[in-house]
Amino acid sequence: MKLTGFELRRIGLPLAAPFRTSFGTQTHRDILLVRAVTGDAEGWGECVTLPDPLYSEEYVDGAVDVLTRFLIPALAGADDVDGARVATVLAPFKGHRMAKAALEMAVLDAELKELGRPLARELGAVHPRVPCGVSVGIMDSVPQLLDAVGGYLEQGYVRVKLKIEPGWDVAPVRAVRNRFGGEVLLQVDANTAYTLADARHLAQLDAFDLLLIEQPLEEDDILGHAQLARQLSTPVCLDESITSARTAAAAISLGACSVINIKPGRVGGYLEARRIHDLCVAHGVAVWCGGMLETGIGRAANVALAALPGFTLPGDTSASDRYYRTDITSPFVLDDGYLDVPAGAGIGVEPLAEELDATTTWTQWIPL
Ligand SMILES: CC(=O)N[C@@H](Cc1ccc2ccccc2c1)C(=O)O
Numbered sequence: 144m145k146l147t148g149f150e151l152r153r154i155g156l157p158l159a160a161p162f163r164t165s166f167g168t169q170t171h172r173d174i175l176l177v178r179a180v181t182g183d184a185e186g187w188g189e190c191v192t193l194p195d196p197l198y199s200e201e202y203v204d205g206a207v208d209v210l211t212r213f214l215i216p217a218l219a220g221a222d223d224v225d226g227a228r229v230a231t232v233l234a235p236f237k238g239h240r241m242a243k244a245a246l247e248m249a250v251l252d253a254e255l256k257e258l259g260r261p262l263a264r265e266l267g268a269v270h271p272r273v274p275c276g277v278s279v280g281i282m283d284s285v286p287q288l289l290d291a292v293g294g295y296l297e298q299g300y301v302r303v304k305l306k307i308e309p310g311w312d313v314a315p316v317r318a319v320r321n322r323f324g325g326e327v328l329l330q331v332d333a334n335t336a337y338t339l340a341d342a343r344h345l346a347q348l349d350a351f352d353l354l355l356i357e358q359p360l361e362e363d364d365i366l367g368h369a370q371l372a373r374q375l376s377t378p379v380c381l382d383e384s385i386t387s388a389r390t391a392a393a394a395i396s397l398g399a400c401s402v403i404n405i406k407p408g409r410v411g412g413y414l415e416a417r418r419i420h421d422l423c424v425a426h427g428v429a430v431w432c433g434g435m436l437e438t439g440i441g442r443a444a445n446v447a448l449a450a451l452p453g454f455t456l457p458g459d460t461s462a463s464d465r466y467y468r469t470d471i472t473s474p475f476v477l478d479d480g481y482l483d484v485p486a487g488a489g490i491g492v493e494p495l496a497e498e499l500d501a502t503t504t505w506t507q508w509i510p511l
Pocket residue numbers: 162164169172191192193198278332334382433434435436459
């Protein structure tokens with residue numbers, strides 16, 4: 144496969160509704176897309192960075208800089224790069240996993256589109272569609288939360304995840320349980336908002352039969368999560384802490400988690416995501432596919448990943464309209480709580496030209 148160049152393209156999309164988490168409220172997305180061009184095809188990657196380093200240390204402007212000055216030149220200097228080799232070529236550069244993931248995804252999509260091979264099959268998907276959960280933000284009041292949760296359950300979502308933070312945790316969870324009953328699959332996500340000193344407070348959540356509590360402590364506090372896990376009956380799931388197969392192996396071995404939220408952008412790409420999946424299956428650790436409010440580009444690849452056998456819990460692979468009134472691809476529409484795995488070559492979708500043009504805020508072509 145002969146790469147001729149890459150396009151970096153930023154698009155601006157308003158969120159259908161504000162999305163509040165313990166690290167802030169988002170109303171708008173500034174999304175970096177990567178287009179890989181070869182002689183015979185083009186592939187797309189989506190960088191899941193936020194504009195500010197609030198979820199992790201990466202942010203959009205930083206990703207643009209590291210791609211432009213280091214990562215794309217490294218690929219230009221390597222011969223015969225394909226999807227499987229991108230991570231090796233980029234390995235000398237530390238971190239910047241979301242930027243690396245977007246680049247690898249674009250190269251992999253171009254390669255598979257040239258070969259006519261679907262990403263799902265390439266990754267080892269075994270299901271034609273995946274059951275979908277929904278992530279519900281922190282709200283101004285419990286009644287507002289109950290309305291939102293009721294709406295998502297009516298749409299067919301099979302699992303509800305509630306964002307929590309100190310001051311918004313036990314009461315909203317109890318209210319959802321009281322209103323919607325004990326059968327609803329329910330979990331919470333703290334996005335690192337607590338400390339080990341909150342252990343006794345968080346143990347109150349054990350009364351609500353949650354599937355898991357996601358990332359209660361800081362990203363680098365693996366030992367803290369192991370100590371907390373011993374004080375809770377609710378399974379601890381890690382998100383921000385799991386940055387590679389190596390950190391997943393360490394977290395599992397140290398008893399820091401019994402469930403893992405796999406996000407390809409956070410771990411450096413879909414191939415590393417598959418390695419984490421395989422590791423977790425070997426250890427009997429359940430995994431599910433997390434979300435970073437991706438457009439249909441990232442959503443398509445996430446749904447393919449979520450169809451692998453070890454993804455036994457519903458993920459945050461929600462429909463396009465969970466976040467966007469208009470997606471930049473044909474929208475992913477929930478059908479009886481499921482999303483279909485794209486069957487086309489590569490990620491199986493392409494951006495809609497008119498949507499792309501309407502939302503583009505900046506673009507740069509980088510020839511190899
Ligand atoms: C679906 C979900 O909860 N995702 C992340 C948090 C998150 C929240 C807000 C975001 C805003 C812009 C881009 C990515 C974002 C990710 C999580 O699981 O922790």
